[in-house]
Amino acid sequence: MNIVNELVFGKGYKVLPISNIKTFNKLRSLFLKKMGFNNIKILRKKIAKMSNGDVNKLMVSLLSFNEASEMMIDSCKDIVRDLSGNEILVQRRLNTIFNLPGKEQRRQWPHYELMSGISPFTFVLWAPFHDLDDEGGVYYYSQKNSLNIIKYEQKKGIVNSPIILDMMHNQKPTRLKYGEVIVFNPFILHGNIGFESKLARIACSIRFQSKTKPLFQKNTDFFKFYKLN
Numbered sequence: 001m002n003i004v005n006e007l008v009f010g011k012g013y014k015v016l017p018i019s020n021i022k023t024f025n026k027l028r029s030l031f032l033k034k035m036g037f038n039n040i041k042i043l044r045k046k047i048a049k050m051s052n053g054d055v056n057k058l059m060v061s062l063l064s065f066n067e068a069s070e071m072m073i074d075s076c077k078d079i080v081r082d083l084s085g086n087e088i089l090v091q092r093r094l095n096t097i098f099n100l101p102g103k104e105q106r107r108q109w110p111h112y113e114l115m116s117g118i119s120p121f122t123f124v125l126w127a128p129f130h131d132l133d134d135e136g137g138v139y140y141y142s143q144k145n146s147l148n149i150i151k152y153e154q155k156k157g158i159v160n161s162p163i164i165l166d167m168m169h170n171q172k173p174t175r176l177k178y179g180e181v182i183v184f185n186p187f188i189l190h191g192n193i194g195f196e197s198k199l200a201r202i203a204c205s206i207r208f209q210s211k212t213k214p215l216f217q218k219n220t221d222f223f224k225f226y227k228l229n
Contacts, residue, residue, distance in 0.1 A: 011143055015181070021075070024179070030071075034061065045199055045200075056113070073125075075181075085212070090226045098205075118186045121214070130178050134178045150189075
C-alpha cells in the first residue's frame with residue numbers, strides 16, 4: 001500500500017525513514033547551537049532537571065529559528081511531495097517539543113489536529129532528535145478507532161469524555177530511531193504519557209498541506225507558502 005492510501009484509507013499514520021538525513025542533521029545541529037549545546041544527550045540531561053518555566057523560556061528562544069520549518073520539509077520532501085505536491089502551505093514555525101520525565105510532569109491527553117482548526121487536508125510530520133528506545137514517546141490510534149471515538153463523542157454531544165481521558169493510561173508509545181519520522185493525518189487521535197528517565201525527550205513536528213486545498217480556522221498567519229525544489 002502506498003503512502004497516500006495508507007494515510008487516507010488505511011491506518012492513517014506511518015513510520016518512514018527521513019530521506020534527506022543530511023538536512024535533518026543540519027536542522028538538529030542548528031537547534032543545538034541555539035540552545036548553546038553541541039551534544040543532544042547533554043542537552044536532554046540538562047532539560048530533565050529544569051522547571052517547566054525554564055523549559056518554556058527555552059521554547060520562546062526558538063521563535064527566531066525561522067528557517068527550521070523549511071528545513072524539516074526539505075528533510076522529508078519525498079513524503080511531502082507524494083502527499084501534497086510541490087506547492088504547499090507549511091506551518092510558519094517548527095514545533096519543538098520538550099517532554100520532561102517524572103510522574104509530576106504534564107501528559108498530553110489524546111487529541112486530533114482538527115481540534116486546533118487544522119483543515120482535513122493537512123498532514124503532520126513528527127520526528128525525535130534522538131532514538132526513542134524507552135517508554136517515552138507518542139502513541140497513535142488507527143484511523144478506524146479514532147473515527148469511531150470521534151463519532152461516539154459527536155453522538156453524545158461531549159468532548160474529552162472519560163473514554164478519551166482513560167486512553168492516557170497503559171499506552172505503548174511508538175519507538176523510533178533517530179532518522180525516522182511519523183507522518184499522520186489530522187483525524188488520528190494521539191497523545192503522550194509520563195515516563196521515567198534521566199533524560200528529557202526532544203522532538204519536532206510540522207504541519208503542511210497542498211496549496212490547492214482549502215483552509216479552515218488556520219489561515220496565512222499560521223501557514224506560509226513554500227515550493228519544493
